[in-house]
Amino acid sequence: MTTPPPSVYDYERDGSQIYERSFAMIRAEADLTQIPHDARAVVVRMIHACGQVDLPADVVVHDQLVAAARAALESGAPIFTDAMMIASGITRKRLPADNNVVCLLRDPRVAELASTWGTTRSAAAVSLWGDRLEGAVVAIGNAPTALFHLLELIAAGGPRPAAIVGVPVGFVGSAESKLALTAFTPAIPHLVVHGRRGGSALAVSAINALAQEREI
Amino acid sequence: MTTPPPSVYDYERDGSQIYERSFAMIRAEADLTQIPHDARAVVVRMIHACGQVDLPADVVVHDQLVAAARAALESGAPIFTDAMMIASGITRKRLPADNNVVCLLRDPRVAELASTWGTTRSAAAVSLWGDRLEGAVVAIGNAPTALFHLLELIAAGGPRPAAIVGVPVGFVGSAESKLALTAFTPAIPHLVVHGRRGGSALAVSAINALAQEREI
Numbered sequence A, B: 001m002t003t004p005p006p007s008v009y010d011y012e013r014d015g016s017q018i019y020e021r022s023f024a025m026i027r028a029e030a031d032l033t034q035i036p037h038d039a040r041a042v043v044v045r046m047i048h049a050c051g052q053v054d055l056p057a058d059v060v061v062h063d064q065l066v067a068a069a070r071a072a073l074e075s076g077a078p079i080f081t082d083a084m085m086i087a088s089g090i091t092r093k094r095l096p097a098d099n100n101v102v103c104l105l106r107d108p109r110v111a112e113l114a115s116t117w118g119t120t121r122s123a124a125a126v127s128l129w130g131d132r133l134e135g136a137v138v139a140i141g142n143a144p145t146a147l148f149h150l151l152e153l154i155a156a157g158g159p160r161p162a163a164i165v166g167v168p169v170g171f172v173g174s175a176e177s178k179l180a181l182t183a184f185t186p187a188i189p190h191l192v193v194h195g196r197r198g199g200s201a202l203a204v205s206a207i208n209a210l211a212q213e214r215e216i
Helices: A015-029 A037-050 A065-074 A084-089 A110-117 A121-127 A144-155 A174-183 A200-211 B015-029 B037-050 B065-074 B084-089 B110-117 B121-127 B144-155 B174-183 B200-211
Strands: A059-061 A079-081 A137-140 A163-166 A190-193 B059-061 B079-081 B137-140 B163-166 B190-193
Touching (some): A015 A037, A037 A059, A037 A065, A065 A137, A065 A163, A084 A200, A110 A121, A121 A144, A137 A200, A144 A163, A163 A174, A163 A200, A200 B084, A200 B200, B015 B037, B037 B065, B037 B200, B065 B137, B084 B200, B110 B121, B121 B144, B144 B163, B163 B200, B174 B190
């Protein structure tokens, strides 16, 4: 263990260089003109996470998203998410106020609520966020049902989060849930990837970029 | 908390139905003809995780991948991975032998090794897998440097894993690392997504599919 294996391949081994060259390639190749200026670094980081420079064509960012999310995080607001992978991926040292990152999918109450309510565990877990949701930052990267349920809670007069990263992935309900978020009134500052694309990596990269302005 | 919010949107709320309809849509839309028969369910699950039915065009699956990975897991082999998100996402109840899932990125030795060796923490962590790597299943979904380092370890006579899911993502070294894996001799059973695409969700979905034949 005291020596590395002999070099066979010629590749970049400097982590900072890899980040810098990656972000430069993304800025050179991706069309970010439709993205608000203050959100471009967020979308660059999302492209970095999925390897696809065509992502911005499907991205819609509300013009208050970055300001609202960053202010909330700096004031100590928690981050609520629908997947353990997302909670795991958020880089704690980028969070400005040691913010709590909360996923309640494994809460012991979830299975019974989901069964009683006839919905998914992901959706039931959203109801457990409770009053702490007021002014919080939400990242939904897995379940369309969680995003629909969240919007239904808010529509019923429930707590309003400060910002919603809405990037559930998939084939059943995903595109529709993101259309519902962008059409919601009164609007909540949001970021979506329209269509089927989405997922934990996109949710995590968006939150990690919103947490701090510096890129690396 | 004893009642769900009133229904506003018309969406599928049955988790099993969502899975089944999703997998059926993927099988109807995706061209899986180039994928070995026993690996098609693996690729379907990967498509489910990224929302993109064009994924198979970039996927290469070694003809022994499924048999080798499944036999290793059934015999209790550990799963080594390069990212905490991947370790978090693997569904433990799908694992056939309560297999250990190991990511050593946060091992206290990693930072110094990476600095001494002039490589990334992701690559240095691979060296810490040690002899347990022999016959194990590897899932690399983040760092190209981890995959290059792994191949260099094996080329130097180190332990040989039973199977490698090689889906690092990104712009610097990612495509090259996956070409190196498919060209490696003697071949190790592998699955790659060529090009820039990859990431934690693809790595996790591949492992979750390899762990068990049943889809849901």
